[in-house]
Amino acid sequence: MPDTEVRITKPTQRSTEGVTWRKNKPLEKGLATEAVVPSSPTIADEYDVIVIGAGFSGLVADRDLRSTASTLLVEARDRIGGRTWVAKVDGEDVELGGRFVHWHQPHLYNETIRYGKRKYIKSLPHPTGPPDYHFTTNNHTTTIDPLTTASKLEKFYKDFVSVNDTTPEAFLHPPPPLRETRRHQMDVSPQDRPLFEAALQMFGLDRPEETGFLNVARYIASSDSGTKLLEKGGTYSLGGGGTTALARSILAEFTGGVLFRSPVVGISQDGADGRVRVTTRDGRTVLARYVVNTMPLNVLSTITFSPPLSGFEREVVERGHVGRGGKVILALEDGNVPRPFFASAATSAITSSSGCDFVASFHKAISPTDGSVIRAVGFLALSTESPDLTTEASSEKILRSYEALVPEAKVEEYSVHDWRSDPFARGTWACLPAGFGDGKYWDELRRGHGNVVMASGDWAVGWRGFIDGAVEQGVIAAQRVKGLLRGVKV
Numbered sequence: 001m002p003d004t005e006v007r008i009t010k011p012t013q014r015s016t017e018g019v020t021w022r023k024n025k026p027l028e029k030g031l032a033t034e035a036v037v038p039s040s041p042t043i044a045d046e047y048d049v050i051v052i053g054a055g056f057s058g059l060v061a062d063r064d065l066r067s068t069a070s071t072l073l074v075e076a077r078d079r080i081g082g083r084t085w086v087a088k089v090d091g092e093d094v095e096l097g098g099r100f101v102h103w104h105q106p107h108l109y110n111e112t113i114r115y116g117k118r119k120y121i122k123s124l125p126h127p128t129g130p131p132d133y134h135f136t137t138n139n140h141t142t143t144i145d146p147l148t149t150a151s152k153l154e155k156f157y158k159d160f161v162s163v164n165d166t167t168p169e170a171f172l173h174p175p176p177p178l179r180e181t182r183r184h185q186m187d188v189s190p191q192d193r194p195l196f197e198a199a200l201q202m203f204g205l206d207r208p209e210e211t212g213f214l215n216v217a218r219y220i221a222s223s224d225s226g227t228k229l230l231e232k233g234g235t236y237s238l239g240g241g242g243t244t245a246l247a248r249s250i251l252a253e254f255t256g257g258v259l260f261r262s263p264v265v266g267i268s269q270d271g272a273d274g275r276v277r278v279t280t281r282d283g284r285t286v287l288a289r290y291v292v293n294t295m296p297l298n299v300l301s302t303i304t305f306s307p308p309l310s311g312f313e314r315e316v317v318e319r320g321h322v323g324r325g326g327k328v329i330l331a332l333e334d335g336n337v338p339r340p341f342f343a344s345a346a347t348s349a350i351t352s353s354s355g356c357d358f359v360a361s362f363h364k365a366i367s368p369t370d371g372s373v374i375r376a377v378g379f380l381a382l383s384t385e386s387p388d389l390t391t392e393a394s395s396e397k398i399l400r401s402y403e404a405l406v407p408e409a410k411v412e413e414y415s416v417h418d419w420r421s422d423p424f425a426r427g428t429w430a431c432l433p434a435g436f437g438d439g440k441y442w443d444e445l446r447r448g449h450g451n452v453v454m455a456s457g458d459w460a461v462g463w464r465g466f467i468d469g470a471v472e473q474g475v476i477a478a479q480r481v482k483g484l485l486r487g488v489k490v
Helices: 003-007 056-064 106-114 146-161 168-172 193-201 213-223 226-234 242-252 297-302 311-319 392-405 440-447 467-485
Strands: 019-022 046-052 071-074 086-089 092-095 121-123 132-137 140-144 236-238 257-259 264-268 276-280 285-293 304-306 326-333 341-345 356-366 373-382 411-416 452-454
Touching (some): 019 392, 046 467, 056 071, 056 242, 056 467, 086 242, 086 411, 092 242, 106 467, 132 193, 140 146, 146 193, 193 356, 213 226, 236 242, 285 467, 311 440, 326 392, 341 392, 356 392, 373 392, 452 467
Parallel strands (some): 046 071, 046 285, 132 341, 285 452
Antiparallel strands (some): 086 092, 132 140, 264 276, 326 373, 326 411, 341 356, 356 373
């Protein structure tokens, strides 16, 4: 039996990451999770391949290379999963990062079948039909009809991507650059514009002007339509241990070495021997013939590459993506909160007074351990001036902001991982900024950097910013490295 299978069967441990706030109790820092994995007892000085990052891109690349090369997996955190992981809170599984799956996401869905997880795919609860839709603008919250809203949004999205009679599917392989001010060209009534702007801001949890037009068009094309994006990209998730259970299953097939709590600070390939040197923060250097680098886009600017990245690579790395919002899992007292519900706020309703403002929330579930508690997911718009979400001092701002979005809510508890302040993520999912579509920038990153193959869901060809995109890039990276080891460029 491979030693990785022994490693990951240890009891649930605590990560150093994540916090839970509870009313009238001390802040709990560092949450229990089955994602924590110890390092291998011995680490060699050289491998055929080093894979940097134990998110889904790295785990899949490692697994697919297991019979081809000696491999080392290097991870900055104390756990697997990257920007996805499940914490144990009050005996329940809480997804603190990416969580969505759908059978139209081919790479991820294939993984659920491979590991017998398909039976755990579950939908958000809508037991009595569409959820109540609460919309906030100008500090006023109203309830609007969900079916009418869906119809309006579908028209918004269709018109938004209809540029010179171009269909949404064209943006999977886009034409020359298009204007990024498309939202200002839209013929939308003053009454409906706040709803339209609120829908656009959900793509990156940022102001619509920060989100690239092609980024929105790509999501719509991947889902067949705008309103179907909510179904295919935001309705179904995994039970049975969630994303962490799936990540553990992938790791169980890997037979190489693993090195955790080891942030990479430098990647050098200047030596005459042609080897790549990977240096960690504690000064350890390990050599490899090839490296698969799966670090998120917003982290790459903190790494010293030698030789430096090319001009196009450097430009996109320095700019990064604009997905820097926040996700909070809340426990609400089951009083006046409608079930199910969806709430959102218009851009005009986002103030900067607290620095952390909820822009959307939806009903997730009734607590299986306490039927009087509603679980909800809330999304925050954050800025560089926003407070650290993991401190006691920020709790009052979080509570006040959430109750402004959902006035009936009484928050009993919440759990959060502050991805924006996380040095190994520096943001949530990839939302590309205005001016950055597909083309020269992403072609350069996907082409790789010498003997370093770049692989991240942040520049996936398909479901960019989703777990599916991460799996896709891991598959492609492993395929390329297998070819390179045989002397064939793939």
